[in-house]
Amino acid sequence: DAGITQSPRHKVTETGTPVTLRCHQTENHRYMYWYRQDPGHGLRLIHYSYGVKDTDKGEVSDGYSVSRSKTEDFLLTLESATSSQTSVYFCAITKGPASTDTQYFGPGTRLTVL
């Protein structure tokens, strides 16, 4: 158990509405990540964080923003949701001191944008 929770676990929303997904960890790890998973694409990195208020973009960051005001929480916001953002979203953390250590994942959030 990596001590990672995600909320909500499921969400259905309408196009144009803002959505915030939360990732919470209990072990104060430095590195946190948001991925999306779509059929045929494996996982793709949206944003990552290497400390409080330290974040950077990943491969598919357009349309997403993040915030990390506390070590334990990493928020992903869709400012104006679109149908192309329908996906499963995973949060991950790296337990070791280096960013290249093994990543452990939360249970995922299934988001549907109608």
Place this chain on the structure above:
Amino acid sequence: AQKITQTQPGMFVQEKEAVTLDCTYDTSDPSYGLFWYKQPSSGEMIFLIYQGSYDQQNATEGRYSLNFQKARKSANLVISASQLGDSAMYFCAVEGSNYQLIWGAGTKLIIKP
């Protein structure tokens, strides 16, 4: 840019047989790590095994081993004595730049009784 290719979209294997899942990668970094994850139908991502590019021996974790051929840029996962519970999606990933993991599209493994 780093890239991962998993050429087997799906595989059927008889229970108790060994399974080899293919993974080839492309990276120009001199030092990198390779990971395999399992995703059962319940959806969680489970870490299986890690191989560092400079590790001299192939990694093993219980029934999982990694057949690492650096010159061929190949990192195949071998599951010995497959079990019904091994049915899942399997993903290979390589360290990319800026903390990222670059993922393959996955292989769906089905173990037949």
